[in-house]
Every structure is written in C-alpha cells, then in structure tokens.
Amino acid sequence: MNLHRLDLVSLSLFSLIVRAGSISKGAALANLAVGAASKRISDLEGAVGASLLERHSRGVTRSVAGQALYDHAQRILHDVDRLAADLSDYASGMVGIVRLWANTSAITQFLPSDIASFTEANPGIRIELEEQNSRDIVLALLDGRADLGIFADRTPALGIHLTNYHADRLVLVMPRSHPLAARRSIAFEEALEYDFVSLSKGTSLAERMQMEAEALGRHLKLRIRVRSFDAMLQMVAAGMGVAVLPSLAVHALVRSLNLRQVPLKDAWTERQLLIGMRDPNAVSRHVRLLVDHLCKTQSSRSTSN
Known part of the structure; x- marks a missing residue:
C-alpha cells in the first residue's frame, strides 16, 4: 500500500x-x-x-x-x-487569526466594542468568534479547537490558565405586574415560589441556578428553556415566568418590553467572566495582543465605574 x-x-x-x-x-x-x-x-x-x-x-x-x-x-x-x-x-495582508470562543454573557455585554476597537488597531488580525456555553469552551481550549475562551467563573477548568475579564451581576427579571416587582432586592430562595424561564441545559447560568436551588433544598420550577437572552425576555414578557439574567446584557430590552429587573442578594449572583488559554507561553503573538487588549478594556471599565 x-x-x-x-x-x-x-x-x-x-x-x-x-x-x-x-x-x-x-x-x-x-x-x-x-x-x-x-x-x-x-x-x-x-x-x-x-x-x-x-x-x-x-x-x-x-x-x-x-x-x-x-x-x-x-x-x-x-x-x-x-x-x-x-x-x-x-x-491579502492578514497576519494572524484568533479563534475566540465566548459565552453569551460576554458576547452580549462586552465583546462587540472590545473586538471592534482591537480590529481597528490591528487590521491584520482576524477574530473568529464563536458563541458556546462555558463547559464546551473549556473543552475546546483543551483539545485545541479554540485559542482563547471567555467563560463564567466556577466552571471546571483544570489545565487552563485563567485571567480576569469583566464582572457582571445577575438580576431577577419579571413583568411590572409581578408580585416581586416592587422589591428593591430579593433573595433567590424567595423567587423559587414562581415559575422560571431558563437557558438551555448545559449553559453555566442554567446549571448554576439548578445547583443553587438544590443547595437550598428546593425545586426549580422550570416552565420553558430557550436558547438566548432575547428569547428569555420575550417569554417573561408573555407571562411565562421570571428569569435570572446579567443586568448589563438585558438592560435595554428590559426597558423596551416594560419589564422590571430586581437585584439578587445572593453572593453567587456577582460573577466574574474569565479569559482562558491552555498555555500562555505557547500562544502566538496575535493571541497575546488580543489578551492584552481585553485586559486593558477590563481595567479601563473598572476605572470608569
């Protein structure tokens, strides 16, 4: 042969x-x-x-x-x-490609402006961005399908080098007519009396909610699972239940749908998004440039806040 x-x-x-x-x-x-x-x-x-x-x-x-x-x-x-x-x-003059996988929270809240400013300063580097859940992002980093990943903290990431990206805060979203809508803040346990709209199984947010409910000895009353934040808000507006979502990611649509978001008191609702890579010493120069840029945007936002 x-x-x-x-x-x-x-x-x-x-x-x-x-x-x-x-x-x-x-x-x-x-x-x-x-x-x-x-x-x-x-x-x-x-x-x-x-x-x-x-x-x-x-x-x-x-x-x-x-x-x-x-x-x-x-x-x-x-x-x-x-x-x-x-x-x-x-x-055609392209000097590098970065395969970046990120979860919905990062893509919705921070990455559009961060990537736009990076590509403006580095027109020869192309970012191939893929939206995935946090667990799959870690697996993609480990087997080499992704150069960089951005995912939620508390995601098992053994063998991955981690750097802080941005913090976000989870809130409870509901119609303005809901019994909890007048509250200034609320504990997650109190919300468990009501039906929930959730993201698909396997997403870090869906799994976190399930885990926190079980830790309280309670059952999460899932009414429906959907694939995006926008779809979740549409279901909440239709009266299908309440939802836990990142505040910055949904702020504009919450207002346009006449919904209300109430801060959650629980410590786990203060999340940190992480930048992950398998080996920081083995990444290409253009990957390192993107990491440095993302870290700078994180610092500038923290200072402005």
Whole structure:
C-alpha cells in the first residue's frame, strides 16, 4: 500500500463520484473525461490495495474500504479548503487569526466594542468568534479547537490558565405586574415560589441556578428553556415566568418590553467572566495582543465605574 501516491484531484473526484452515484456523473462534475476519471479511480484502488467502488447496473456504491476513504477524504478536503482560506488571508495582508470562543454573557455585554476597537488597531488580525456555553469552551481550549475562551467563573477548568475579564451581576427579571416587582432586592430562595424561564441545559447560568436551588433544598420550577437572552425576555414578557439574567446584557430590552429587573442578594449572583488559554507561553503573538487588549478594556471599565 502506497498512500503517498494519493493526490487531491483524485480524492476530490472520488468524493464527487460517491455523491453522484456514477463515475460518468462524477467525471462531468470534475470536468474530466470518463476514461480519465476511470483511470484515476483504478490508480486510487491500486494505491489503497482494495476495491473502493462496487459497480452496479444503475451506477456505483462505495465498498467498505471506499467508505473509509470517503470519510477521510472529506476531512482532508475540508482541511485543504481551510488552508486555502487562511493562506488567502495572509496573501491579502492578514497576519494572524484568533479563534475566540465566548459565552453569551460576554458576547452580549462586552465583546462587540472590545473586538471592534482591537480590529481597528490591528487590521491584520482576524477574530473568529464563536458563541458556546462555558463547559464546551473549556473543552475546546483543551483539545485545541479554540485559542482563547471567555467563560463564567466556577466552571471546571483544570489545565487552563485563567485571567480576569469583566464582572457582571445577575438580576431577577419579571413583568411590572409581578408580585416581586416592587422589591428593591430579593433573595433567590424567595423567587423559587414562581415559575422560571431558563437557558438551555448545559449553559453555566442554567446549571448554576439548578445547583443553587438544590443547595437550598428546593425545586426549580422550570416552565420553558430557550436558547438566548432575547428569547428569555420575550417569554417573561408573555407571562411565562421570571428569569435570572446579567443586568448589563438585558438592560435595554428590559426597558423596551416594560419589564422590571430586581437585584439578587445572593453572593453567587456577582460573577466574574474569565479569559482562558491552555498555555500562555505557547500562544502566538496575535493571541497575546488580543489578551492584552481585553485586559486593558477590563481595567479601563473598572476605572470608569
């Protein structure tokens, strides 16, 4: 078996033939003559040492070996496309890419302005921002899918180097007609008498609420789970329950929906968002530049407050 004889054109052709279910149709999609396409497939089978396609009267299907090659080919071709995109960035003057994963709280409250000011000062660095829950962000850092992560404190992060980003405060949001709306502050335990609107399972905020309710020996009355802060507020406005949310993230929409937010007295509602990376000594220069910028914005906001 000589896998070094595999080439990208043949892998791409093989993938097209598998998807089309026909050598002639795959050849047409690859702009190749049928004879040339057949020769490439024969060469592939010779390199692999096994039959890749099962011929039938209606076309072809992949063999067991063909299925394995097809799966690997998809990953290889995807990586090549990603490489081409990255090299295109460098050719156009891009000097670096930072893969940043962040939770909803960070993206909603702080990152838009922080990233905008960073890219203005560093136009050659592209930020690829992905919104995920805190637990998945840590996993992405550990397995190398993300260069930087921003997530809530109290998220298990063994093996991750942590730096403070911004603090946020959780509040209880409700309609103005709600029995708790006149309060200046409230303990989370008091709110457990009512139905709750929550984020999806697995998010740090949803898990924290569940854990705090259980610590009080109480049951969280979940009425509905949704995927965004905006959806939570819409459900609260519709009378589906109360919600625990970061104050700054929802301030404008709370006012526009004529809702009320009341501070929670519990210590856990004062949260710290963290910047995480696997090894600060091994990150690229452009990642370090972004970390330094995010830390400076955190300091400037703290001073202004």
